[in-house]
Amino acid sequence: MTDISELAESERTLLLVDDDKPFLTRLERAMDKRGFIVSIADTVAGGLAAVKSNTPAFAVVDLRLEDGNGLAVVQALHEHRPDARAVVLTGYGNIATAVTAVKLGAVDYLAKPADADDIVKALLAGEEEIKPEPPENPMSADRVRWEHIQRVYELCDRNVSETARRLNMHRRTLQRILAKRAPR
Structure with a gap:
Protein backbone atom coordinates (compact mmCIF):
# COMPACT_ATOMS: atom_id res chain seq x y z
CA MET A 1 0.00 0.00 0.00
CA THR A 2 1.40 3.37 -0.94
CA ASP A 3 -1.55 5.81 -0.95
CA ILE A 4 -3.37 6.88 2.20
CA SER A 5 -6.37 8.25 0.25
CA GLU A 6 -7.35 4.68 -0.70
CA LEU A 7 -8.12 3.89 2.96
CA ALA A 8 -11.44 4.41 4.74
CA GLU A 9 -11.63 7.43 7.05
CA SER A 10 -11.33 5.28 10.22
CA GLU A 11 -8.20 3.68 8.76
CA ARG A 12 -6.45 7.05 8.22
CA THR A 13 -6.31 8.07 11.88
CA LEU A 14 -2.83 9.02 13.09
CA LEU A 15 -1.59 9.80 16.60
CA LEU A 16 1.56 11.93 16.94
CA VAL A 17 3.28 11.91 20.36
CA ASP A 18 6.28 14.21 20.84
CA ASP A 19 7.29 16.77 23.49
CA ASP A 20 9.10 18.98 20.95
CA LYS A 21 6.19 21.33 20.22
CA PRO A 22 7.57 23.04 17.06
CA PHE A 23 8.46 19.64 15.53
CA LEU A 24 5.05 18.25 16.55
CA THR A 25 3.22 21.17 14.92
CA ARG A 26 5.21 20.88 11.67
CA LEU A 27 4.70 17.13 11.52
CA GLU A 28 0.98 17.49 12.25
CA ARG A 29 0.56 19.90 9.30
CA ALA A 30 2.67 17.70 7.00
CA MET A 31 0.69 14.55 7.83
CA ASP A 32 -2.63 16.37 7.51
CA LYS A 33 -1.61 17.49 3.99
CA ARG A 34 -0.81 13.85 3.16
CA GLY A 35 -4.37 12.74 4.01
CA PHE A 36 -4.11 11.53 7.60
CA ILE A 37 -6.67 12.45 10.25
CA VAL A 38 -4.24 13.64 12.91
CA SER A 39 -4.47 13.85 16.69
CA ILE A 40 -1.54 14.94 18.85
CA ALA A 41 -0.22 14.49 22.37
CA ASP A 42 2.91 15.87 24.01
CA THR A 43 3.20 13.43 26.94
CA VAL A 44 3.06 9.70 27.54
CA ALA A 45 -0.11 10.22 29.62
CA GLY A 46 -1.72 12.17 26.78
CA GLY A 47 -0.73 9.50 24.27
CA LEU A 48 -2.16 6.72 26.45
CA ALA A 49 -5.41 8.68 26.89
CA ALA A 50 -5.67 9.19 23.11
CA VAL A 51 -5.10 5.47 22.48
CA LYS A 52 -7.82 4.52 24.99
CA SER A 53 -10.40 7.05 23.80
CA ASN A 54 -10.03 6.60 20.04
CA THR A 55 -7.43 4.01 19.03
CA PRO A 56 -5.71 5.22 15.82
CA ALA A 57 -4.65 3.06 12.88
CA PHE A 58 -1.20 4.71 12.84
CA ALA A 59 1.10 6.33 15.41
CA VAL A 60 4.40 8.21 15.37
CA VAL A 61 5.88 8.27 18.87
CA ASP A 62 8.99 9.92 20.26
CA LEU A 63 11.03 7.55 22.41
CA ARG A 64 12.01 9.96 25.18
CA LEU A 65 9.26 12.20 26.53
CA GLU A 66 9.25 14.45 29.59
CA ASP A 67 7.00 12.12 31.59
CA GLY A 68 8.40 8.75 30.50
CA ASN A 69 9.14 6.37 27.67
CA GLY A 70 7.14 6.53 24.43
CA LEU A 71 7.31 2.74 24.12
CA ALA A 72 4.47 2.61 26.68
CA VAL A 73 2.23 4.29 24.07
CA VAL A 74 3.32 1.80 21.39
CA GLN A 75 2.57 -1.11 23.72
CA ALA A 76 -0.88 0.26 24.66
CA LEU A 77 -1.66 0.91 21.00
CA HIS A 78 -0.99 -2.72 20.08
CA GLU A 79 -2.98 -3.99 23.05
CA HIS A 80 -6.03 -1.99 21.87
CA ARG A 81 -5.49 -2.48 18.14
CA PRO A 82 -3.06 -5.24 17.11
CA ASP A 83 -3.11 -4.21 13.43
CA ALA A 84 -2.04 -0.61 14.19
CA ARG A 85 1.25 0.54 12.66
CA ALA A 86 3.61 2.61 14.81
CA VAL A 87 6.92 4.30 14.06
CA VAL A 88 9.27 5.30 16.87
CA LEU A 89 11.33 8.50 16.50
CA THR A 90 14.38 9.25 18.58
CA GLY A 91 17.39 11.48 18.79
CA TYR A 92 19.09 8.87 20.99
CA GLY A 93 19.08 5.77 18.84
CA ASN A 94 20.64 2.52 19.92
CA ILE A 95 20.18 -1.11 18.99
CA ALA A 96 18.64 -2.22 22.31
CA THR A 97 15.79 0.29 22.18
CA ALA A 98 15.22 -0.40 18.47
CA VAL A 99 14.83 -4.11 19.21
CA THR A 100 12.49 -3.37 22.13
CA ALA A 101 10.39 -1.02 19.97
CA VAL A 102 9.99 -3.68 17.26
CA LYS A 103 9.12 -6.35 19.85
CA LEU A 104 6.41 -4.07 21.24
CA GLY A 105 4.93 -3.67 17.75
CA ALA A 106 6.66 -0.73 16.07
CA VAL A 107 7.13 -1.20 12.34
CA ASP A 108 10.16 1.09 12.11
CA TYR A 109 12.58 3.13 14.18
CA LEU A 110 13.78 6.46 12.72
CA ALA A 111 16.34 9.00 13.89
CA LYS A 112 15.22 12.58 14.48
CA PRO A 113 14.83 14.85 12.74
CA ALA A 114 12.89 12.58 10.41
CA ASP A 115 11.41 13.75 7.13
CA ALA A 116 7.62 13.46 6.80
CA ASP A 117 8.02 11.48 3.56
CA ASP A 118 10.26 8.95 5.31
CA ILE A 119 7.70 8.60 8.10
CA VAL A 120 4.85 8.04 5.63
CA LYS A 121 6.92 5.43 3.76
CA ALA A 122 7.63 3.62 7.04
CA LEU A 123 3.97 3.74 8.12
CA LEU A 124 2.60 2.49 4.81
CA ALA A 125 5.29 -0.04 3.89
CA GLY A 126 3.68 -3.48 3.87
CA GLU A 127 5.46 -6.53 5.17
CA GLU A 128 5.58 -7.94 1.66
CA GLU A 129 7.03 -4.74 0.22
CA ILE A 130 10.70 -3.89 -0.05
CA LYS A 131 12.09 -1.88 2.86
CA PRO A 132 12.48 1.86 2.23
CA GLU A 133 15.83 2.99 0.89
CA PRO A 134 18.41 4.17 3.40
CA PRO A 135 18.40 7.91 4.09
CA GLU A 136 20.34 10.19 1.76
CA ASN A 137 22.30 11.78 4.60
CA PRO A 138 22.65 9.26 7.44
CA MET A 139 24.45 10.20 10.64
CA SER A 140 28.20 9.71 10.45
Whole structure:
Protein backbone atom coordinates (compact mmCIF):
# COMPACT_ATOMS: atom_id res chain seq x y z
CA MET A 1 0.00 0.00 0.00
CA THR A 2 1.40 3.37 -0.94
CA ASP A 3 -1.55 5.81 -0.95
CA ILE A 4 -3.37 6.88 2.20
CA SER A 5 -6.37 8.25 0.25
CA GLU A 6 -7.35 4.68 -0.70
CA LEU A 7 -8.12 3.89 2.96
CA ALA A 8 -11.44 4.41 4.74
CA GLU A 9 -11.63 7.43 7.05
CA SER A 10 -11.33 5.28 10.22
CA GLU A 11 -8.20 3.68 8.76
CA ARG A 12 -6.45 7.05 8.22
CA THR A 13 -6.31 8.07 11.88
CA LEU A 14 -2.83 9.02 13.09
CA LEU A 15 -1.59 9.80 16.60
CA LEU A 16 1.56 11.93 16.94
CA VAL A 17 3.28 11.91 20.36
CA ASP A 18 6.28 14.21 20.84
CA ASP A 19 7.29 16.77 23.49
CA ASP A 20 9.10 18.98 20.95
CA LYS A 21 6.19 21.33 20.22
CA PRO A 22 7.57 23.04 17.06
CA PHE A 23 8.46 19.64 15.53
CA LEU A 24 5.05 18.25 16.55
CA THR A 25 3.22 21.17 14.92
CA ARG A 26 5.21 20.88 11.67
CA LEU A 27 4.70 17.13 11.52
CA GLU A 28 0.98 17.49 12.25
CA ARG A 29 0.56 19.90 9.30
CA ALA A 30 2.67 17.70 7.00
CA MET A 31 0.69 14.55 7.83
CA ASP A 32 -2.63 16.37 7.51
CA LYS A 33 -1.61 17.49 3.99
CA ARG A 34 -0.81 13.85 3.16
CA GLY A 35 -4.37 12.74 4.01
CA PHE A 36 -4.11 11.53 7.60
CA ILE A 37 -6.67 12.45 10.25
CA VAL A 38 -4.24 13.64 12.91
CA SER A 39 -4.47 13.85 16.69
CA ILE A 40 -1.54 14.94 18.85
CA ALA A 41 -0.22 14.49 22.37
CA ASP A 42 2.91 15.87 24.01
CA THR A 43 3.20 13.43 26.94
CA VAL A 44 3.06 9.70 27.54
CA ALA A 45 -0.11 10.22 29.62
CA GLY A 46 -1.72 12.17 26.78
CA GLY A 47 -0.73 9.50 24.27
CA LEU A 48 -2.16 6.72 26.45
CA ALA A 49 -5.41 8.68 26.89
CA ALA A 50 -5.67 9.19 23.11
CA VAL A 51 -5.10 5.47 22.48
CA LYS A 52 -7.82 4.52 24.99
CA SER A 53 -10.40 7.05 23.80
CA ASN A 54 -10.03 6.60 20.04
CA THR A 55 -7.43 4.01 19.03
CA PRO A 56 -5.71 5.22 15.82
CA ALA A 57 -4.65 3.06 12.88
CA PHE A 58 -1.20 4.71 12.84
CA ALA A 59 1.10 6.33 15.41
CA VAL A 60 4.40 8.21 15.37
CA VAL A 61 5.88 8.27 18.87
CA ASP A 62 8.99 9.92 20.26
CA LEU A 63 11.03 7.55 22.41
CA ARG A 64 12.01 9.96 25.18
CA LEU A 65 9.26 12.20 26.53
CA GLU A 66 9.25 14.45 29.59
CA ASP A 67 7.00 12.12 31.59
CA GLY A 68 8.40 8.75 30.50
CA ASN A 69 9.14 6.37 27.67
CA GLY A 70 7.14 6.53 24.43
CA LEU A 71 7.31 2.74 24.12
CA ALA A 72 4.47 2.61 26.68
CA VAL A 73 2.23 4.29 24.07
CA VAL A 74 3.32 1.80 21.39
CA GLN A 75 2.57 -1.11 23.72
CA ALA A 76 -0.88 0.26 24.66
CA LEU A 77 -1.66 0.91 21.00
CA HIS A 78 -0.99 -2.72 20.08
CA GLU A 79 -2.98 -3.99 23.05
CA HIS A 80 -6.03 -1.99 21.87
CA ARG A 81 -5.49 -2.48 18.14
CA PRO A 82 -3.06 -5.24 17.11
CA ASP A 83 -3.11 -4.21 13.43
CA ALA A 84 -2.04 -0.61 14.19
CA ARG A 85 1.25 0.54 12.66
CA ALA A 86 3.61 2.61 14.81
CA VAL A 87 6.92 4.30 14.06
CA VAL A 88 9.27 5.30 16.87
CA LEU A 89 11.33 8.50 16.50
CA THR A 90 14.38 9.25 18.58
CA GLY A 91 17.39 11.48 18.79
CA TYR A 92 19.09 8.87 20.99
CA GLY A 93 19.08 5.77 18.84
CA ASN A 94 20.64 2.52 19.92
CA ILE A 95 20.18 -1.11 18.99
CA ALA A 96 18.64 -2.22 22.31
CA THR A 97 15.79 0.29 22.18
CA ALA A 98 15.22 -0.40 18.47
CA VAL A 99 14.83 -4.11 19.21
CA THR A 100 12.49 -3.37 22.13
CA ALA A 101 10.39 -1.02 19.97
CA VAL A 102 9.99 -3.68 17.26
CA LYS A 103 9.12 -6.35 19.85
CA LEU A 104 6.41 -4.07 21.24
CA GLY A 105 4.93 -3.67 17.75
CA ALA A 106 6.66 -0.73 16.07
CA VAL A 107 7.13 -1.20 12.34
CA ASP A 108 10.16 1.09 12.11
CA TYR A 109 12.58 3.13 14.18
CA LEU A 110 13.78 6.46 12.72
CA ALA A 111 16.34 9.00 13.89
CA LYS A 112 15.22 12.58 14.48
CA PRO A 113 14.83 14.85 12.74
CA ALA A 114 12.89 12.58 10.41
CA ASP A 115 11.41 13.75 7.13
CA ALA A 116 7.62 13.46 6.80
CA ASP A 117 8.02 11.48 3.56
CA ASP A 118 10.26 8.95 5.31
CA ILE A 119 7.70 8.60 8.10
CA VAL A 120 4.85 8.04 5.63
CA LYS A 121 6.92 5.43 3.76
CA ALA A 122 7.63 3.62 7.04
CA LEU A 123 3.97 3.74 8.12
CA LEU A 124 2.60 2.49 4.81
CA ALA A 125 5.29 -0.04 3.89
CA GLY A 126 3.68 -3.48 3.87
CA GLU A 127 5.46 -6.53 5.17
CA GLU A 128 5.58 -7.94 1.66
CA GLU A 129 7.03 -4.74 0.22
CA ILE A 130 10.70 -3.89 -0.05
CA LYS A 131 12.09 -1.88 2.86
CA PRO A 132 12.48 1.86 2.23
CA GLU A 133 15.83 2.99 0.89
CA PRO A 134 18.41 4.17 3.40
CA PRO A 135 18.40 7.91 4.09
CA GLU A 136 20.34 10.19 1.76
CA ASN A 137 22.30 11.78 4.60
CA PRO A 138 22.65 9.26 7.44
CA MET A 139 24.45 10.20 10.64
CA SER A 140 28.20 9.71 10.45
CA ALA A 141 29.85 7.08 12.64
CA ASP A 142 31.42 9.90 14.69
CA ARG A 143 27.97 11.45 15.23
CA VAL A 144 26.47 8.10 16.27
CA ARG A 145 29.33 7.63 18.77
CA TRP A 146 28.86 11.16 20.10
CA GLU A 147 25.06 10.62 20.47
CA HIS A 148 25.67 7.39 22.38
CA ILE A 149 28.16 9.05 24.74
CA GLN A 150 25.72 11.93 25.34
CA ARG A 151 22.89 9.50 26.07
CA VAL A 152 24.94 7.52 28.61
CA TYR A 153 26.16 10.81 30.14
CA GLU A 154 22.54 11.96 30.61
CA LEU A 155 21.50 8.57 32.02
CA CYS A 156 24.32 8.85 34.56
CA ASP A 157 22.94 12.24 35.67
CA ARG A 158 25.84 14.06 33.98
CA ASN A 159 28.39 12.34 36.22
CA VAL A 160 31.65 12.19 34.22
CA SER A 161 33.33 9.54 36.38
CA GLU A 162 30.34 7.18 36.30
CA THR A 163 29.88 7.70 32.54
CA ALA A 164 33.55 6.99 31.89
CA ARG A 165 33.34 3.80 33.97
CA ARG A 166 30.26 2.58 32.10
CA LEU A 167 31.76 3.39 28.70
CA ASN A 168 35.06 1.78 29.71
CA MET A 169 37.09 4.87 28.85
CA HIS A 170 39.43 7.16 30.72
CA ARG A 171 37.74 10.05 32.50
CA ARG A 172 39.99 12.67 30.89
CA THR A 173 39.30 11.28 27.42
CA LEU A 174 35.58 11.54 28.12
CA GLN A 175 35.99 15.12 29.37
CA ARG A 176 37.75 16.07 26.12
CA ILE A 177 34.96 14.50 24.05
CA LEU A 178 32.27 16.27 26.09
CA ALA A 179 34.03 19.62 25.71
CA LYS A 180 33.95 19.41 21.89
CA ARG A 181 31.02 20.26 19.64
CA ALA A 182 28.90 17.53 18.13
CA PRO A 183 30.30 16.11 14.87
CA ARG A 184 28.14 16.33 11.73
